[in-house]
Amino acid sequence: MSITFRIATTADDQRGPIATINARQLAAFRAFLREESLRTGTVLLDPDAAEDAFLSYHFEARVCPIALAAVTRIFDYQTNVISVVEEAQFRCRRVRVYRVEEGGTINMRVALTSDQGVELDLTPANAYALLEGLGLRPDSVGEIPIDAMRARLANPAVRRRAEEHGVTHYFERLDQLLATADAYDTSRLEWA
Structure with missing residues (x-):
């Protein structure tokens, strides 16, 4: 167990946008983040361990260093994905991808972690x-x-x-x- 010190705002107390994505989009997003990480020398995917080589349903990603259009193109410019990524970039936060076990959906939302992970x-x-x-x-x-x-x-x-x-x-x-x-x-x- 650990205690995390972080910056919070009133926006964190509200629900915020959530996007539902599919497994194909998830795989393309992870591949895109890895390619961009190599190209720019910046870690964009957290965690990105060897056992996550194919798919991982629980991770955070930096989207602030990447153009909104480049990220959302992977998701066919879905408006709910645009809302999540735009909000994350505006607030200088990461996006969080996670699977909801009850319904089996894969969701994306603004993370509590800052873009640079200074918590x-x-x-x-x-x-x-x-x-x-x-x-x-x-x-x-x-x-x-x-x-x-x-x-x-x-x-x-x-x-x-x-x-x-x-x-x-x-x-x-x-x-x-x-x-x-x-x-x-x-x-x-x-x-x-």
Whole structure:
């Protein structure tokens, strides 16, 4: 088990667009992502292990570095796929592909993961130490407004406490994560 620190917005609290795709489209999408990864030297598919060589029904993909038309062409420009990819690109997020076992459908939606995957995934012990170092209650689930977190990171007393807890090495990753929140007024740092 781990605790992930990520940026959330009010859009994450709403349902958002979902697209249903078929197995042929899924295979073509994975092949396209692998080709683009090789061409650009950028990892676009996560996870992409050897055992996933044919099909995987549970993965996230970076779509922000790719033109909307190039991605949606694979899906015959389906409007629901366009909605998902466009929303992911607008929000600088990945898309998530998953299979719904009850109906056997394959769905695509906007992921909670940022496009560049700067989320901070820690063991519970390290997460609690970081929260204590930041002067926050060490709970496995919580949230704080972005401005309040930035103020904590800039506070010399908090920095000293973080040094005492041995967690200052996480501050650079937290800064990178908080930088992804600049585009949204409703952003908050949450962990779970």
